[in-house]
Amino acid sequence: MPRRHDAIIHPFAGLDLPWLLQTQAQASPEKILLTWAPFDAPPRAYSYAEFYDLVGRAAAGIKARGVAVGDRILVHLENCPEFLIVWCAIAELGAIAVTTNTRSSVPELDYYIEHSGCSGAITQPSLLACVAEAGRNLGWIVTTEYDAGQSPAKGSQPGTIDSFSALIARDPLKPRRQAAADPRRPIAVQYTSGTTSRPKGVVITHGNALWAGRVSSAHEALLREDVHLIYAPLFHVNALGYSFLPALWVGASVVLQPRFSKSRFWRTACDHRATWGSMIIFAVRALTEVENPTWQPFRCWGGAGANALLAQKIGVHMLGWYGMTETISHPICGYPDLPNRTDFIGRPAPEYGVRIVDANDSPSPFGETGLLKVRGVMGVSLFGGYLNDEAATKNAFDENGWFITGDRVVPYEDGSIRFAERDKDMLKVGGENVASSEVERVIAAIEGIIEVAVVGKPHPMLDEVPVAFIRLSPDVPDDARSMLIERVHAACASALADFKRPHDLIIIDEFPRAVLDKIAKAQLRARLIA
Numbered sequence: 001m002p003r004r005h006d007a008i009i010h011p012f013a014g015l016d017l018p019w020l021l022q023t024q025a026q027a028s029p030e031k032i033l034l035t036w037a038p039f040d041a042p043p044r045a046y047s048y049a050e051f052y053d054l055v056g057r058a059a060a061g062i063k064a065r066g067v068a069v070g071d072r073i074l075v076h077l078e079n080c081p082e083f084l085i086v087w088c089a090i091a092e093l094g095a096i097a098v099t100t101n102t103r104s105s106v107p108e109l110d111y112y113i114e115h116s117g118c119s120g121a122i123t124q125p126s127l128l129a130c131v132a133e134a135g136r137n138l139g140w141i142v143t144t145e146y147d148a149g150q151s152p153a154k155g156s157q158p159g160t161i162d163s164f165s166a167l168i169a170r171d172p173l174k175p176r177r178q179a180a181a182d183p184r185r186p187i188a189v190q191y192t193s194g195t196t197s198r199p200k201g202v203v204i205t206h207g208n209a210l211w212a213g214r215v216s217s218a219h220e221a222l223l224r225e226d227v228h229l230i231y232a233p234l235f236h237v238n239a240l241g242y243s244f245l246p247a248l249w250v251g252a253s254v255v256l257q258p259r260f261s262k263s264r265f266w267r268t269a270c271d272h273r274a275t276w277g278s279m280i281i282f283a284v285r286a287l288t289e290v291e292n293p294t295w296q297p298f299r300c301w302g303g304a305g306a307n308a309l310l311a312q313k314i315g316v317h318m319l320g321w322y323g324m325t326e327t328i329s330h331p332i333c334g335y336p337d338l339p340n341r342t343d344f345i346g347r348p349a350p351e352y353g354v355r356i357v358d359a360n361d362s363p364s365p366f367g368e369t370g371l372l373k374v375r376g377v378m379g380v381s382l383f384g385g386y387l388n389d390e391a392a393t394k395n396a397f398d399e400n401g402w403f404i405t406g407d408r409v410v411p412y413e414d415g416s417i418r419f420a421e422r423d424k425d426m427l428k429v430g431g432e433n434v435a436s437s438e439v440e441r442v443i444a445a446i447e448g449i450i451e452v453a454v455v456g457k458p459h460p461m462l463d464e465v466p467v468a469f470i471r472l473s474p475d476v477p478d479d480a481r482s483m484l485i486e487r488v489h490a491a492c493a494s495a496l497a498d499f500k501r502p503h504d505l506i507i508i509d510e511f512p513r514a515v516l517d518k519i520a521k522a523q524l525r526a527r528l529i530a
Contacts, residue, residue, distance in 0.1 A: 038149025056172025094179030201387030213249030
């Protein structure tokens with residue numbers, strides 16, 4: 001009897017990320033895939049063929065450490081070529097890369113390692129102590145020789161056995177493929193902040209990765225001749241899903257910087273003739289403070305909104321878009337080669353379903369704020385679920401299968417959509433998501449504090465910063481308040497990444513209340529603006 005297929009055939013059936021990389025390397029072996037542009041060293045270019053070979057060598061080195069299909073490996077690296085190499089190498093083995101924020105504290109990293117069940121880690125000298133302390137039960141740790149292109153501090157240099165050079169010393173495995181291509185297999189886990197609980201591990205499949213490549217490149221009208229500049233951290237969906245994977249899909253090139261630098265941005269972009277950029281809002285604002293070059297190579301930028309003023313100033317066409325880790329690509333997007341409304345995130349993308357509803361789940365009137373819901377296919381256009389959390393995965397969708405983003409937007413009659421506000425308990429600090437509940441949990445554990453509420457305060461460069469309102473126990477005398485405040489700062493410094501720590505601590509006698517006696521955070525935000 002002939003074998004039968006499912007009635008609904010997966011759009012990437014029989015394909016995965018290793019297939020895509022191998023296909024492009026065979027088609028254009030000499031073409032430059034990646035140019036590494038560190039701040040204090042000469043740039044380094046990698047052809048498709050060389051990159052593919054290094055991925056194979058890294059895969060062989062990782063497998064030699066006992067990694068099998070389905071195993072999870074921590075990738076705790078700042079932007080560097082090694083990040084992309086090991087991310088692809090782990091995928092080649094059929095294992096799963098767990099990518100984490102490099103500004104995480106030891107307790108945060110300990111949670112990520114324990115929750116995901118990582119068996120090994122790949123990191124860098126400056127982060128090695130944190131990984132070693134948090135990952136006491138890890139079977140192995142490999143470190144790069146450099147910290148995002150800079151020489152490591154004395155005493156933090158890796159040994160030869162656990163160095164990245166030792167990892168890639170082996171020849172690629174024969175055969176290269178260690179598992180049959182399956183687009184449903186997980187390729188990565190990215191941790192994202194939650195508003196009411198610990199960070200959740202967003203499972204991303206090979207199908208998701210191919211979707212990001214194909215759909216994001218279409219939204220950007222990306223061409224083989226394009227050069228995509230990347231400065232956003234690779235441990236976020238933005239840099240991988242909006243830049244690297246789309247470039248790989250069409251056979252284009254990327255230029256990778258360690259991080260954003262307003263003093264180096266234009267020099268790097270012009271030297272390497274970058275034509276496309278995914279722009280974070282604080283970076284766009286920062287570029288308004290430096291002198292524009294007389295010539296710039298960009299043909300388009302994408303970001304949280306099409307800023308016409310900046311576009312006119314520097315001559316770059318801008319499109320708005322909206323996406324999040326769980327949506328893989330952009331459910332809402334502007335046009336890369338047609339006019340877009342100023343400061344709008346775009347229009348519904350044809351590859352997704354988009355609903356904007358009121359409190360009764362009815363369509364929001366034009367011009368009024370509503371809750372954004374997105375329709376897609378899990379494991380393809382939407383994430384594969386939350387790691388080890390079926391309840392959270394189920395609760396992320398409504399009864400009709402629409403993903404609940406938690407964000408609020410405004411629809412207009414011409415089809416354009418404007419972003420209104422985030423989930424009230426989620427802050428955006430310099431491009432980083434911060435859940436108020438994470439900060440509140442740390443502060444509430446301190447003796448003498450009986451209630452705490454963290455809200456965002458507008459900031460000219462970082463969008464917003466955390467501010468904590470705290471109510472003290474009557475047992476705390478006035479002369480002990482300053483010491484208690486110091487304890488709060490110390491606890492936050494120990495337990496939280498720097499961008500999550502409160503910029504201000506405000507002691508309050510009574511909190512304003514809303515329905516069901518909840519703290520009225522809107523009134524607290526209003527105090528910060530007044």
